[in-house]
Amino acid sequence: MSKVIKTRAHLMAARLQLREHDNLTAKFLKREGNYRSVLGDHWKDKRVTFRAKCRLLQSISFQFPCAANFKKWGWQESEECRLCKALHPNQPAFSECLGHIQGYCKALQKPRIAVHHGIWRDLIRHIGKQSLEEHDDGSLIWTFPTSVSAVKHEEWEMREILVHMGLMTDTQVGRSDTAREITSFHITMGYWDDDDSTDLEVQAFLKVRPDGVGFNLIARVCAFLEFTRPMDSRDGASEQPDWYTGADWSLDWTQDKDLEKNTRYARHLEYIRWVSKRQGTTWTTAQ
Numbered sequence: 001m002s003k004v005i006k007t008r009a010h011l012m013a014a015r016l017q018l019r020e021h022d023n024l025t026a027k028f029l030k031r032e033g034n035y036r037s038v039l040g041d042h043w044k045d046k047r048v049t050f051r052a053k054c055r056l057l058q059s060i061s062f063q064f065p066c067a068a069n070f071k072k073w074g075w076q077e078s079e080e081c082r083l084c085k086a087l088h089p090n091q092p093a094f095s096e097c098l099g100h101i102q103g104y105c106k107a108l109q110k111p112r113i114a115v116h117h118g119i120w121r122d123l124i125r126h127i128g129k130q131s132l133e134e135h136d137d138g139s140l141i142w143t144f145p146t147s148v149s150a151v152k153h154e155e156w157e158m159r160e161i162l163v164h165m166g167l168m169t170d171t172q173v174g175r176s177d178t179a180r181e182i183t184s185f186h187i188t189m190g191y192w193d194d195d196d197s198t199d200l201e202v203q204a205f206l207k208v209r210p211d212g213v214g215f216n217l218i219a220r221v222c223a224f225l226e227f228t229r230p231m232d233s234r235d236g237a238s239e240q241p242d243w244y245t246g247a248d249w250s251l252d253w254t255q256d257k258d259l260e261k262n263t264r265y266a267r268h269l270e271y272i273r274w275v276s277k278r279q280g281t282t283w284t285t286a287q
Contacts, residue, residue, distance in 0.1 A: 067096035121147075125149075167272065183202060185275065224265050225287075228257045269286075269287060270285075
């Protein structure tokens, strides 16, 4: 069979299979004029390897080679992730679908983090380049100090963010004062009892770091920036082992991730507003 006939057959199969799905990828592909031209430009780009083009086509047409699809097509009996099974041989494994490979497989955590950082580095750099609004004095309204260069970005911990905002001094006295402020905040808000206010708790609070951070120094606005790589919804009980309780599986992945990350940083953003008001500078926050 020639390459042309194979390509036509694959495209026809993809179109037929789209009708069976009602998820974010399917909705994107069904919308007229919604950046499908970008996909076409990507496939025509000679700088993109043939293998990368194939993987993209397989991903958006629900033909990515994984155990879940192999079972659906009758090529194998089990859809379990073999990597998860190797890590936890005595527990039921996740279904090896594209979403699991991209976002949840414990065995692929390190390469997944590397991919995440690479995409975020380019994204934050372009956000900075496109944020061209200026104040009357010609200074940029928004700055993104964690975007260092095209090949490097930084992730600031909470302590570095507070120092940049002038809410903490990076000296022994300043760090001690901040520790007392953090303890006072948590006790005042009812998050900690007096017995919970240990140095370890304070240090853990200060070590939290979002993917990036943006500042409007004139208006005193601090925005935490988080990047989540998109993947398809996790419909189907087969993707959820009974023993796994790390997420709310009734939610779509976007809702679940938003809830998770909003909860992760809510107390830190609240602290910035609280301590800045006490110090007379009054910063507002966003995420």
